[in-house]
Amino acid sequence: MKTHITHLRFGGDNCFVIEKDGHAVLVDTGRKATRERLLSALRPWNIKLILLTHGHFDHAYNAAFLAREFGAVVALHEADAALVRDNRIHTIDSRGLLGYFIKKASLANINRTHIEPFVPAFYLRGGQDLGCFGIDAQIIELPGHTAGSVGIIVGKKCIVGDTLMNMGGISRARIAEDFRAVSRSVESLKRTGAEVFYPGHGGPVSRKQLLKLFV
Ligand SMILES: [Zn+2]
Ligand SMILES: [Zn+2]
Structure with missing residues (x-):
C-alpha cells in the first residue's frame, strides 16, 4: 500500500493521519474544543507517533492527552520546544486586516489556554525520514510562522502547518514570528516538487495556486 493522507477538518482547523500498512502517524492535535471529535475520528487508527507542525495551542x-490515549510519542522541532510550554514567550506580527484580527483572536486564546506539558520523544529536523515509523514521509523545516515550524512531505503532497493559510483566500502565514523567514519557507515549498499543499487552516492548495499567488 502507498502512504496515504487522511485530512480531518474541525471547522477551520486541520489534523492529518498519515498511514501505510497499518502504521499511522497523526499530524497536529487541534484546540481544546476539538478534543472529543478528534478522539472519536481517530478511533480507526493505531496512532504511534504524533507530529506537531509547530507549538501553537491550536x-x-x-498532544499530551492523545499520547496517553494511544500510547503514542510526540515530536516537534526543538526551536518550538519552549514555545509549546508557553505560547506567550514569542512575539507575533501580523499582515493585513485579516492578520490583525487573527492575531487579536490568537492572543486572547493564548492568554486563556494552558497547553498540558509533555516531553517530546525526539526532535524533528529537516531531511529526517519517518520510515522507521512505517510511513514514507520526510520532514522539511519551514521557519517563520514560528521558529520551529515544519512540514511533512508525503510523495507529491506536503502538510505545511501555518506557513500557508486558506481562510478567506489562499495566502502565506498572516501572523508570524518572522515574515522574511516565512517568505524563504514558501520558496522552499515551491522547490519540493509537491503538487498539493495542506495548510493548518482551510482547504488544500494546488501547486498552480501556490505559484500563481506568490510570483
Ligand atoms: Zn500557528
Ligand atoms: Zn494554526
Whole structure:
C-alpha cells in the first residue's frame, strides 16, 4: 500500500493521519474544543507517533492527552520546544486586516489556554525520514510562522502547518514570528516538487495556486 493522507477538518482547523500498512502517524492535535471529535475520528487508527507542525495551542493542545490515549510519542522541532510550554514567550506580527484580527483572536486564546506539558520523544529536523515509523514521509523545516515550524512531505503532497493559510483566500502565514523567514519557507515549498499543499487552516492548495499567488 502507498502512504496515504487522511485530512480531518474541525471547522477551520486541520489534523492529518498519515498511514501505510497499518502504521499511522497523526499530524497536529487541534484546540481544546476539538478534543472529543478528534478522539472519536481517530478511533480507526493505531496512532504511534504524533507530529506537531509547530507549538501553537491550536495544533498542540491535545498532544499530551492523545499520547496517553494511544500510547503514542510526540515530536516537534526543538526551536518550538519552549514555545509549546508557553505560547506567550514569542512575539507575533501580523499582515493585513485579516492578520490583525487573527492575531487579536490568537492572543486572547493564548492568554486563556494552558497547553498540558509533555516531553517530546525526539526532535524533528529537516531531511529526517519517518520510515522507521512505517510511513514514507520526510520532514522539511519551514521557519517563520514560528521558529520551529515544519512540514511533512508525503510523495507529491506536503502538510505545511501555518506557513500557508486558506481562510478567506489562499495566502502565506498572516501572523508570524518572522515574515522574511516565512517568505524563504514558501520558496522552499515551491522547490519540493509537491503538487498539493495542506495548510493548518482551510482547504488544500494546488501547486498552480501556490505559484500563481506568490510570483
Ligand atoms: Zn500557528
Ligand atoms: Zn494554526
